[in-house]
Amino acid sequence: MTTAVSSAVRASGLGKSYGGTWALRDCSFELPAGRVAALVGANGAGKTTLLSVLAGLLEADAGSADVDGRVAFVAQDKPLYKGFTAHDALTMGARLNTAWDQAKAVAWLDRFEVPRTRACGKLSGGQQAQVAFALALGSCPDVLLLDEPLANLDPLARREVAAALLDEVAETGMTVVLSTHVITELTGVADHLLLLSNGGLLADDDVDGLLAHHAAYTGPRSDAPPVEGRVVEARHSANQSTFLVRLPDGPRPPVADRWVERAVTLEDYVLARLAESRKGGAE
Numbered sequence: 001m002t003t004a005v006s007s008a009v010r011a012s013g014l015g016k017s018y019g020g021t022w023a024l025r026d027c028s029f030e031l032p033a034g035r036v037a038a039l040v041g042a043n044g045a046g047k048t049t050l051l052s053v054l055a056g057l058l059e060a061d062a063g064s065a066d067v068d069g070r071v072a073f074v075a076q077d078k079p080l081y082k083g084f085t086a087h088d089a090l091t092m093g094a095r096l097n098t099a100w101d102q103a104k105a106v107a108w109l110d111r112f113e114v115p116r117t118r119a120c121g122k123l124s125g126g127q128q129a130q131v132a133f134a135l136a137l138g139s140c141p142d143v144l145l146l147d148e149p150l151a152n153l154d155p156l157a158r159r160e161v162a163a164a165l166l167d168e169v170a171e172t173g174m175t176v177v178l179s180t181h182v183i184t185e186l187t188g189v190a191d192h193l194l195l196l197s198n199g200g201l202l203a204d205d206d207v208d209g210l211l212a213h214h215a216a217y218t219g220p221r222s223d224a225p226p227v228e229g230r231v232v233e234a235r236h237s238a239n240q241s242t243f244l245v246r247l248p249d250g251p252r253p254p255v256a257d258r259w260v261e262r263a264v265t266l267e268d269y270v271l272a273r274l275a276e277s278r279k280g281g282a283e
């Protein structure tokens, strides 16, 4: 007997075309509630298109997308009414949303020291992003969709926003899908990877499981890695070879003499898969 796990976000054969060109093709995945999914891919891979379809802003041309509960979407350009102050924006949020947590929205602005009485058009890009986050979190979403949320933020704010989002997930059980090009900053934040290439899903995996099944080996120049498995990436210099390998199930194989094994990071994996797909070698 299998136990049904409730999923908060489901896509089945999802496709979206612009003028006959598919920006998203045959995309199928399920995200259980409480997941933080990193949506990663090269420029033009289809990340914004996927988020927009999930948010209900774009209609799919194939398949279906289902999102459970209240959805909040913070778009890449963080659109705000420029003449509104942050205070006005929250007042509007309170009036337009069926559920609204004013204390949470205000606390977010105060935490990131955003002036509440200055027109949004006169706030910095990072401060405007914080107003957009406050509006999204104030609406008590079950699913929060973020398109490059960290892009306008300084390095400290990036770390703080990522940590604050994780706190929200722990406190509320909401599900987050966030697109990003800054993969290193997702370490310890994302527990699920959605990797897009040319509108198709290359990977839909639990991050811990994914990293546990891969390893990198560096050793003497060689045509093959020192272990069994699927070679995701091979790099060679005159005297040395490095292989990123997907290992078969089971215990890790012993490392041969003169080879060094190292753990694979999410960034290593994503870069290797994107390079592989660019060469046309993707599965």
Ligand SMILES: Nc1ncnc2c1ncn2[C@@H]1O[C@H](COP(=O)(O)OP(=O)(O)OP(=O)(O)O)[C@@H](O)[C@H]1O
Binding pocket: 018, 019, 023, 041, 042, 043, 044, 045, 046, 047, 048, 049, 050
């Ligand atoms: N309104 C549109 N009309 C026509 N083509 C579009 C439109 N919006 C996006 N596209 C195309 O669809 C593809 C996917 O675009 P999308 O914006 O979803 O990619 P992305 O992964 O978010 O890219 P980036 O990382 O650069 O933001 C691209 O080839 C893009 O040129």
